Amino acid sequence: MESQEPNVTKSPLMHSNRVLVKTVLEGSDVETGFVGTTVVVGGWVKSSKEVKKEPVPPPSPSPPMAADARRAAPSGTKDVSCVEILQSQIPFFRTIIRVLGGSASSPAVRQKLESLIPKPPPPSTFFLEINDGSCVSSLKVVIDSAIVPVPAGQILPTGTCVLAQGVLEKPSAHGKQIIELKVEKILHVGTVEQDKYPLSRKRLPLDSLRDYPHIRPRTTTVASVTRIRSALDFATHTFFQNHGFLHVQVPIITTTDPEGFSEKFQVTTLLGETSKKEASIGVSDSDGVSLETVKAAIKEKSSLVEQLKRSDSNREALAAAIQDLRKSNELAQQVETREKSKPVTAVKPDLVNFNADFFGRQSYLTVSGRIHLESYACALGHVYSFGPRFQADKRVSAKHVAEMWTAEAEMAFTQLEDAMKCAEDYFKFLCRWILDNCSDDMKFISKRIDKTVADRLEYMASSSYEKISYREAVEILRKVIDKAFDTQLQWGVPLTDEHLSYLADDHYRRPVIIYDYPKAVKPFYVRLNDDRKTVAAFEMVVPQIGTVVTGSQNEERFDILNTRIKEFDLSKDQYEWYLDLRRYGTVKHSGFSLGFDLMVLLATGLTDVRDVIPFTRSHGKANN
C-alpha cells in the first residue's frame, strides 16, 4: 500500500474527494498502478450478492476478529448518517465488557455480560456492483461484514447508494473484473425500500421507464443516452464556435410565429393560480365535490335502499334512505352541470383582455428561433442558437413531443448551397464526435440496442450525400411500382414520412438532401426562386430517422417578403421589425435547424424521442 490518503489527484473531478469509477477502471486498463491505492468511491448498487462465511467461533479473551473490526471501524461515525449503526457498535460493546470485566474476571461473568448484547449476524462477504454514471461499467466493491459491519438488508438492495473508502486490489476471483475495491470504511449508505423501488425488477422496458423520468437515468441505457446526449451538446457548441459562429440566445417567449404551421402554447399570467383559499370562498353545495365522490356515495346509498327494501322491516328508515339517495342524485346533477359549464375546450380570446396580460398582448412559446437569429446574422455574420422549441401538437408520435431542443444556424452573405453544405458538415461532425468520444457507450449500444449504429455513424461521417430537387424526388417516387403510398403523389403536395423513408432507406440508402420546395409547403420567409413557384428550402433526410435538418435561404428582397407576408395572411404589424432587416442594408443569407433529439436517436439506435429527452412533455404528460 503506497498511500493511506485517497488518490484524488487522478480524478477529473475537483469538487469532491471521490474518484470516478471510470477513472479507476480506465487507469487499471493501462497499468496496474492503482492496485494498492486507497480511494473513496460512490455510486448506486446495480447488483449484489452475499456469500456467507463459516459461523463465528465463540469469542476468546482477545478475539482476533474483534480486534480487526475495532481497527477498521469507522473513526468518524457521524458520516454514517443513514444507517442503523447499532451493529457497528458491537466491537465497542465488547471493549466495554472487557474493561468492565477485566482480564482477571471469571469466564462466567464475561459470558453473562456478553449474553446481554445483541448477537451479531453470522459474518458475510457482500459483493456489490457499484455504478456512478461516469461510464457503462460498474466497479466491484467487496465488503467483509466482519470488518465493516453493515446489515445485508441495508446494503444489498439494487439502488442503494454507497460511499465507501477502501483499497483497490486485484480481484479475489477470476472473472471479467480487472480491479475491485476492498472496503475499509463506509462513509454513507442511502437505503432503498426494495419492494417499492421501480428499478428492482431488472430490464424494465423503455416505455415503462417513461413513468419514472426522475429515476430512469440509473438504468444503464438511459445513463448511456445521457452521456451521448451531453457529448452531442458539447459537439454542437464546439463545431459552431470553431467555425466562427457566435452563440445568440434567442427568446423563448415571443409574439411572432414564423413557421405558421404549428399549434402554439400561450404564455400568460391571466389565469392566476388555484389556491385552496379561493376555492373555499362562497362554495355552493356542489362546489368542491368531485363527481366520482358523489357517484360513489350514490352507489353505496342505492345498495342500502335495496337492502332495506328486501328486509322490509323499517319503513321509516327506507323512506329516509330514499330521500337521502334522491339528494345525492340531485347533487350529482349539480356537479355534472358545473363541470359542463366550465369552458372545457377553451376560453374564447374575445372574453380576455390581453392588454392586461403580462406583456400587454398575446405571447407564445417559440416554435423556431430562426427569424430572431436572422437579425443577429444581419449584423454579425455567422450566428447560431441552441435551445428548447415548442409545439402544442396533440398527436402522439415517436419523433415529436411538445418541447424539443433545436440547433439553429444563420449565415449572412450565403445562399442555399452554403446552408446545405454547412448543415452536412455539422451533421458529419456530430457523427464523428460520437465515434471519437463515446466508444464506451457505443460498445454498450452495439451490444444491447442496435449493433449497426457505429457502422452507420461511420458511413454517414465519411460518405457523400445525395442532393436532389423536390421535382426530382417526386419523379422518382411516382415511378415506384413495388410500393403503394398512402398519399397520392403529385407536384405541390408535401412529402410525407413514407416518401422520405423510401428515398433515404430504400432508393438511395444514405442521407438525401431535397431542395427547391413548392412555396406553399414552406414558411413565408423562404426565398422565392426565379420560377416563382418554388422556394429555396431544403431538408436533409436520414435513413431510419427521417428529416433531421430543415433549412433555407431566406428572402432578402423587401417587396417580395412584404407580398409573402400578405399571402400568408400574417399581421404585418407583427413583422415590421423583420421587414426592417430588408429596409436597412439587406443581405443574402441562409440557415437551418437541426432536430437535436432526432440526432440523439440516430446516435443511440433508439426509436422514440420520449426515451432520450430527460423530462418529456407531451399531450397530457407533464408531472414534474
Place this chain on the structure above:
Amino acid sequence: MESQEPNVTKSPLMHSNRVLVKTVLEGSDVETGFVGTTVVVGGWVKSSKEVKKEPVPPPSPSPPMAADARRAAPSGTKDVSCVEILQSQIPFFRTIIRVLGGSASSPAVRQKLESLIPKPPPPSTFFLEINDGSCVSSLKVVIDSAIVPVPAGQILPTGTCVLAQGVLEKPSAHGKQIIELKVEKILHVGTVEQDKYPLSRKRLPLDSLRDYPHIRPRTTTVASVTRIRSALDFATHTFFQNHGFLHVQVPIITTTDPEGFSEKFQVTTLLGETSKKEASIGVSDSDGVSLETVKAAIKEKSSLVEQLKRSDSNREALAAAIQDLRKSNELAQQVETREKSKPVTAVKPDLVNFNADFFGRQSYLTVSGRIHLESYACALGHVYSFGPRFQADKRVSAKHVAEMWTAEAEMAFTQLEDAMKCAEDYFKFLCRWILDNCSDDMKFISKRIDKTVADRLEYMASSSYEKISYREAVEILRKVIDKAFDTQLQWGVPLTDEHLSYLADDHYRRPVIIYDYPKAVKPFYVRLNDDRKTVAAFEMVVPQIGTVVTGSQNEERFDILNTRIKEFDLSKDQYEWYLDLRRYGTVKHSGFSLGFDLMVLLATGLTDVRDVIPFTRSHGKANN
C-alpha cells in the same frame, strides 16, 4: 499580385468564400502577406466619405478609363441584385457605339450616338469603413467610381450592406489603417433609407437602442457584448465538460415551483387565438371597434356640430349632425362597457377546467432547473444545465427581467463547501476566459465603457474570496455607523441589495460568499443545519453586481424534507417524485445557479441586463 482567386483558405469560415475582416486585420498585424491578395469581404458601412475627382475629359477613341472600366466591370452582373446597375452598363454602351459606329466612322456620328446615353456622374473615390461583426475594427474599403460605378447615394449611407471583391493593399494615405481593400467588383449592395434608419445618428444611448433589438447588434457596443456573451457561453460548457459534468437539458415547462418565492408564467392552450374569422361571427355594433376610434369620431363630429351651430345656416344639417353625434356617444358607452366586462385583471382559475388544458393540469415556465437536475445528479454524479429561466415579476429592474439564462450545477456526494468551491472556480474560470479570449473587445470596453473592467476581472480571477456566515454578515452590518440602511437589520431578515453592496463594495472590496441562511428565507429543499434554524445555503456577492451565484446543499433526509414540504404548504402530491430521490438510495448533494446575464454585465462593464440580453422580455415589453 500572387493570386487572382479569393484567398479563402485563410478564413476560419468554411461555408462562404467571404473572408472575415478579423482575418484580414489580424493577418496583417503579423505579416504583410495579405497585401496583393484578392479577397471577398462583406459587411455593413459604419462610416464613409466621398472624395470627388477632377471632371472627366471627353472620351477619346479608345479611352483608357473606359477600357479599364470594361476590364473591371462585373463579369457576372446577376450578382448585383439590389443595385440599379444602369450606370455600370455605360462602358458596355460605349462598346456598342464603337462597334456600330466603327473606328472608320466620323467623329460627328460617334458624338451624336454618345449624346444618346446618360452622362456619368463626375467620378469619385468612396472610402467606406466596413464592419462584419467578426471584430471591433472595421476595414477600409476604397471604391473608385470610375472603375466600379455605383451611385454615392446607394453605397455611402451608414448601415448599407456591401459584398465586394478586391485586392488588399497598403493604405494610400497615412492613418491608423494597416491595410485596405481596393474594390474591383461589387457583388451585392443592400441599400438603406438613410432618414429612417435608426442608427443613422451616431452614438445613440443604450436605452434608446433597446427599442431596436433587431438592429442594435450593428452598434460596436452591442456587437462586443454579443461576442463576449458568446465567449462566456462556450466557457460555461467548457468548464463543466472539462470537469466531468454531463449537460442535462431540464424542462422549460414544469408543474412544480421549487423556489416558491416568485410569480410564474402559465403555459396554456386554453386561451385559443384571436383569429379574424372568430371576431367577425355574431358581432354586435360595439364589437371590433376600439374606444380610441370612437372617441376620435366623437371629437370630429362635435366640432362639426359646433361649426354648424355657429354658421346657423342649415337647421336640418345641424339636426342630422346632432343625431349622428348622439349615436356615436351611445356607441362609445357600449364599447366602454364591453371593455370593462372583459376580465381585466385575471380569469379566475375556478372558471377554468385545467383538465382540458394541454397537459391536463396547470403548467408553468420553469423558475429554476435545480430540482430536476437533482434527479440526474442522483444517478450520474456531476451534472449541469444551461438555459432560460422565467419570473413574471412586474417590477422594473436593471438586474432582473422576465426571461434570463442561468447555469445550474448539481453534484452527488458533495456538501455545502464543495458547492461553494465549485461555484468560485467556475466564476474565476469565466473571468480568466474573457481576459484570455476577448482581448480585442476588452480594449474597446476599456476605452468606451469602463476602463476598470479588465483589472477587476484579473483581480477576481486570481484573488481569494471572503467567506462569512449570515450571522457574521449581520453582525458586521449592525456595527456600521457611517451608513444608514433602509431596512432595519436583525437576525432572520433577508439581506437586501444595499446590505450586500456594503459588504462587497465597501467592507471587503472583493467577492464575498455568505452561507448558513435563516431557513425561512431560502427554498424548502435546502438542507437544514443542526441548529434547526439555519440552512446550508450560500450566495456569492460580487462588487458592483450583487448576488451572482446562489447555491445550497440540498436536503437528503426523507423525513426532514417531507416536513419542510408541509411547512411550506406545498402540494405533497406534486413533490412525490422529488421525495422518491430520498426514498431510493439518497445521497448528500449540493449545487448552485449562476445568473448568466449578470456575469455578462460584469464582463462588459454595463449596468443594465436589458442591454446585454438579445431580445429582452419584461413587463409590457415583448414586441417580436
